[in-house]
Amino acid sequence: MGPTVAMRPKLMTTFEPIPEQYPIREYRGVEQQRPNKISKPALRTMTTQSSPVRSVPATTSAYPMYPGLQISTATPPRKTESKPMVLNRPRKLAGTSASGAQYGPIRDRKMSLSSNWSGADRNEQLDAQAWAQQILRRPSAAGSIVSNRPASRGLQPNELFATLPDEILDTILENLKDLHLAPNSDSCATCWMRDLCSLAVTSRRWCKVARFSMYRDIQLVGPDSASHKKRFKMAQGCRMTLLRRTLRENQRLAALVRTLKVPILDTGLASAIFARGDGSPIEQYDNKVAALVMACPNLERLAGPITSYDHSFHRIFHALSTRTKLKSMDWRIEAIAGPEGCRPDSSCSAAALPAELTSAQATVFLDHHRGWTNLQTLSIHCLPGASLAQGHLLERTLTCLPSLKHLHLSCLPANTFNDSNLLSLPKLETLTLSHIAGITSAGLSSFATKPNSQHLRVLHLRHSPLTALPALARLFSHLHKLTNFSLVQDFSPMMPEEDCFSLWMMPYLASPSLVKLHWDITCHMPGSVNDADDILSRSIAAGGFPNIRSIRTPNDARGAFQALCRPLEYIASASDRVLHTGSSAVSLRSASSLSSKSPIKSLSRSATVVSLPTTFATPPPHGTDLRSARIAAQSRINAERQFKHRFQVNVFDENGSAVENFTMGGYLGTLGSQIEYCLQPDPGSSDDKGGLVDVPDLAADGGEFIAPEKEGCTGSWNWREGVIADRKEKEKWWHTERGRWQDLRLE
Incomplete structure (x- = not known):
C-alpha cells in the first residue's frame, strides 16, 4: 500500500460546494504575474498582504492546498477588452450530490458576481454578464463544449409526436375503427378506410401505422362504384381486381394482409351475366376471389360469401388450402350429384341417411386440411342430402389441425357424427352442436x-x-x-x-x-x-x-x-x-x-x-x-307493480289519527x-x-345488402351541419351507397 495522506478539504458540513466570496482568476503557478483584485471590505479582514502566488510543494504541509483557492490582494487593471477566464474548479469529492455539483457552483458564482461588482460601472457589468455566459459553457475532458444547463428552445413540428411508440398509434387507430364500425354507427367500412388513406398522407410517421391498420383488415363491402364499372368495363369485382394488382406489385403490403372481406355477388348481375352466355357468374366470381387469396401469403381469415363444396375441384378451395397461416375456415357441404347421393329436391326419404363418400373424395377433402397447422376455428354445415361419411373421415380431419380451439357442427347426419366421434374430439374451448341427430x-x-x-x-x-x-x-x-x-x-x-x-x-x-x-x-x-x-x-x-x-x-x-x-x-x-x-x-x-x-x-x-x-x-x-x-x-x-305491493304506507295527522293507508313499491325480482x-x-x-x-x-350477408326499410351509408354523416355543401365539398365525403356489414362469429 502507498503512503496515507491526510486531507482536510474546506467544504461545508453539508458537503455542498464552497460558495466563492471573491472573483479568482485561473491559477497558473509561477506564470501568474497579475494579482487578483479584491474589494476594500475584504482587505480590512485580511491580516497580511498576499504576494504573487507561487506553486506550493506537496511536502510543505500535512494538509495540501488546492490550487486556485488562495486569495490574492493584487489589483488587476480594469480593461473592458479582457474577460475573465474559465476557472479550474476543484474536482467533486465522492459522496457529494450530483445535482448540487452541477447547479450549485453556477448559482453561487452568480451570487458572488452580483455582490462584488455592485459598485462597478456599466462596462464591468457587461464583463460580468459575458463571464457568466462563458462559465455556463465549460470545456469537458474530451475538449468539447458541454452546457451545464440545457438550452431552452421550442419543439420542432412533429418532434413530440415522433417519440410516441407504434403501440400507442395502433391503439388510436383501433379506437377509430370502433367508432366507424360500431353496431349503431352511421359510418361504414368505406368511410373508415377513407380516413386511413387520408391519415397515411399526412406524414411518414402516420403512413407506416395507417397502412398497417388498413391492409391488416381489408373490408370490401357492397357494390362497386359506377365510375369503376365504367372504367374497367366490369359488372362486379372492380375493387378486387385493383387490390390484387396492388398486392402483386408491392409484396410488403401483401404480407400485411391478415383478414380479407370480399363483397357478396349480386344475384341480379349474376343472372344477367348468365343470360348473356358468358359462363357461370358464380364460377367467375370464385376465380377472382381465389386470385386475390393467392396474392395474400399470410392470410388468416377469408370473410364474406361461403362457397358450397360439392367434392369437385374449385380454385377458391385450392387457394385456401395453400395458405399455411389460415386460422378460420367455414365449410358448406353440398349433396353429391349422381347415383351416390341425392339432391334436396329428389324423392329420397327424409329419414334415409345420405350415401358415403368415395375414397378419392374423402382423400381430397382430407388433403385440404393438411397444411392448416395454425387453424383455430372450423365450422361445418351440411345442406340436405350432404354427408362426410367415409370411415373415420371427420376424426382424421381433426387430427390434421393441432391448433384447433373452436369447432362448430351443424346438420351433420348420424353416419357422419355420432357418440364415438363426440368422444374422440380434441381439446377444445368452444363446441357447437346444432341439429346433430347422431348423439x-x-x-x-x-x-x-x-x-x-x-x-x-x-x-x-x-x-x-x-x-x-x-x-x-x-x-x-x-x-x-x-x-x-x-x-x-x-x-x-x-x-x-x-x-x-x-x-x-x-x-x-x-x-x-x-x-x-x-x-x-x-x-x-x-x-x-x-x-x-x-x-x-x-x-x-x-x-x-x-x-x-x-x-x-x-x-x-x-x-x-x-x-x-x-x-x-x-x-x-x-x-x-x-x-x-x-x-x-x-x-x-x-x-x-x-x-x-x-x-x-x-x-x-x-x-x-x-x-x-x-x-x-x-x-x-x-x-x-x-x-x-x-x-x-x-x-x-306491471302485474307485480299493480297488485303485489311491497311497502305499506300509513299517513297520520297532527292529532295522531290515520288519514290515509296505501301500499306501494311493487316489483319483480330480487334486490x-x-x-x-x-x-x-x-x-x-x-x-x-x-x-x-x-x-x-x-x-x-351480415347486413351488407340494403333492406327496403333501411338506408345505407353514403358518407353523409360527414356533412357539415349549418353550411351549404357545394359540389366540391360533396365529392369529399360522398361514396356509393353501401350497407353496414357486421362480422359474425360463433366463438
Missing part, C-alpha cells in the same frame, strides 16, 4: 368425463337430443371451466323416476364457473312450468351457480327465472308493443301445434330413455321470438341480485331467431 344423452354424459373436455369454455346445444337431466347435471359438474352454456330444443329434459329422491338435495344442477346461460324450451304450453325449468330455477336460488351474471330464458312461463334477477322497471320498448300486434296469437298457435305433435308425449319417464325416435328429424330452425318474450316479461312486471335478466339478441342475430347466432347464419 345421445349417454354420449354427452360420457363426453363430460373425458380429459379432453376439461378445457371447454363455451358449449351450445341447439336441437340436439338432450333428453335426461342427469346428463345435464354431469356436464355442469365436470366441465370446470365452462362459462357460457346454451340449450335450445322443443322438449324438456326429463328426470328418471328412480332419481327423483335426489331432488330433495338442492342444488341438483350446479356449476361454479358458469357466467352466461341461455335456456329456451320452445314447446311447452303458456302458463305451465315443466320439471326442467323448476329444477334449474331452484338450483340457481339455492346457490348452485355462484358466478352467473346473465340469464336469457325466452320461455319463462311464470317468471321463475325473472324473479331471481335484478328488478327492472322496463324491459320492453315502445316498438315491441307496436310490432307485437298480431304476432302473439301466431306464436301461441304455433307453440300449441308443436306441443300437440311433439313425440315427447309418447316417451315415458324412465331411465332407459336416452334418445329420441327417428320421427323427430326436422326440428324448428330457430328458438322463441324474443319480442314476444319481452312483452310477456313486461306484463309480469341485490347480481344476475341480469337479458332478453336482447346477440350481435349478428335477431329477435325472430331466438337471439343466438347459429352456424347457417355465417353464410348470411
Whole structure:
C-alpha cells in the first residue's frame, strides 16, 4: 500500500460546494504575474498582504492546498477588452450530490458576481454578464463544449409526436375503427378506410401505422362504384381486381394482409351475366376471389360469401388450402350429384341417411386440411342430402389441425357424427352442436368425463337430443371451466323416476364457473312450468351457480327465472308493443301445434330413455321470438307493480289519527341480485331467431345488402351541419351507397 495522506478539504458540513466570496482568476503557478483584485471590505479582514502566488510543494504541509483557492490582494487593471477566464474548479469529492455539483457552483458564482461588482460601472457589468455566459459553457475532458444547463428552445413540428411508440398509434387507430364500425354507427367500412388513406398522407410517421391498420383488415363491402364499372368495363369485382394488382406489385403490403372481406355477388348481375352466355357468374366470381387469396401469403381469415363444396375441384378451395397461416375456415357441404347421393329436391326419404363418400373424395377433402397447422376455428354445415361419411373421415380431419380451439357442427347426419366421434374430439374451448341427430344423452354424459373436455369454455346445444337431466347435471359438474352454456330444443329434459329422491338435495344442477346461460324450451304450453325449468330455477336460488351474471330464458312461463334477477322497471320498448300486434296469437298457435305433435308425449319417464325416435328429424330452425318474450316479461312486471305491493304506507295527522293507508313499491325480482335478466339478441342475430347466432347464419350477408326499410351509408354523416355543401365539398365525403356489414362469429 502507498503512503496515507491526510486531507482536510474546506467544504461545508453539508458537503455542498464552497460558495466563492471573491472573483479568482485561473491559477497558473509561477506564470501568474497579475494579482487578483479584491474589494476594500475584504482587505480590512485580511491580516497580511498576499504576494504573487507561487506553486506550493506537496511536502510543505500535512494538509495540501488546492490550487486556485488562495486569495490574492493584487489589483488587476480594469480593461473592458479582457474577460475573465474559465476557472479550474476543484474536482467533486465522492459522496457529494450530483445535482448540487452541477447547479450549485453556477448559482453561487452568480451570487458572488452580483455582490462584488455592485459598485462597478456599466462596462464591468457587461464583463460580468459575458463571464457568466462563458462559465455556463465549460470545456469537458474530451475538449468539447458541454452546457451545464440545457438550452431552452421550442419543439420542432412533429418532434413530440415522433417519440410516441407504434403501440400507442395502433391503439388510436383501433379506437377509430370502433367508432366507424360500431353496431349503431352511421359510418361504414368505406368511410373508415377513407380516413386511413387520408391519415397515411399526412406524414411518414402516420403512413407506416395507417397502412398497417388498413391492409391488416381489408373490408370490401357492397357494390362497386359506377365510375369503376365504367372504367374497367366490369359488372362486379372492380375493387378486387385493383387490390390484387396492388398486392402483386408491392409484396410488403401483401404480407400485411391478415383478414380479407370480399363483397357478396349480386344475384341480379349474376343472372344477367348468365343470360348473356358468358359462363357461370358464380364460377367467375370464385376465380377472382381465389386470385386475390393467392396474392395474400399470410392470410388468416377469408370473410364474406361461403362457397358450397360439392367434392369437385374449385380454385377458391385450392387457394385456401395453400395458405399455411389460415386460422378460420367455414365449410358448406353440398349433396353429391349422381347415383351416390341425392339432391334436396329428389324423392329420397327424409329419414334415409345420405350415401358415403368415395375414397378419392374423402382423400381430397382430407388433403385440404393438411397444411392448416395454425387453424383455430372450423365450422361445418351440411345442406340436405350432404354427408362426410367415409370411415373415420371427420376424426382424421381433426387430427390434421393441432391448433384447433373452436369447432362448430351443424346438420351433420348420424353416419357422419355420432357418440364415438363426440368422444374422440380434441381439446377444445368452444363446441357447437346444432341439429346433430347422431348423439345421445349417454354420449354427452360420457363426453363430460373425458380429459379432453376439461378445457371447454363455451358449449351450445341447439336441437340436439338432450333428453335426461342427469346428463345435464354431469356436464355442469365436470366441465370446470365452462362459462357460457346454451340449450335450445322443443322438449324438456326429463328426470328418471328412480332419481327423483335426489331432488330433495338442492342444488341438483350446479356449476361454479358458469357466467352466461341461455335456456329456451320452445314447446311447452303458456302458463305451465315443466320439471326442467323448476329444477334449474331452484338450483340457481339455492346457490348452485355462484358466478352467473346473465340469464336469457325466452320461455319463462311464470317468471321463475325473472324473479331471481335484478328488478327492472322496463324491459320492453315502445316498438315491441307496436310490432307485437298480431304476432302473439301466431306464436301461441304455433307453440300449441308443436306441443300437440311433439313425440315427447309418447316417451315415458324412465331411465332407459336416452334418445329420441327417428320421427323427430326436422326440428324448428330457430328458438322463441324474443319480442314476444319481452312483452310477456313486461306484463309480469306491471302485474307485480299493480297488485303485489311491497311497502305499506300509513299517513297520520297532527292529532295522531290515520288519514290515509296505501301500499306501494311493487316489483319483480330480487334486490341485490347480481344476475341480469337479458332478453336482447346477440350481435349478428335477431329477435325472430331466438337471439343466438347459429352456424347457417355465417353464410348470411351480415347486413351488407340494403333492406327496403333501411338506408345505407353514403358518407353523409360527414356533412357539415349549418353550411351549404357545394359540389366540391360533396365529392369529399360522398361514396356509393353501401350497407353496414357486421362480422359474425360463433366463438
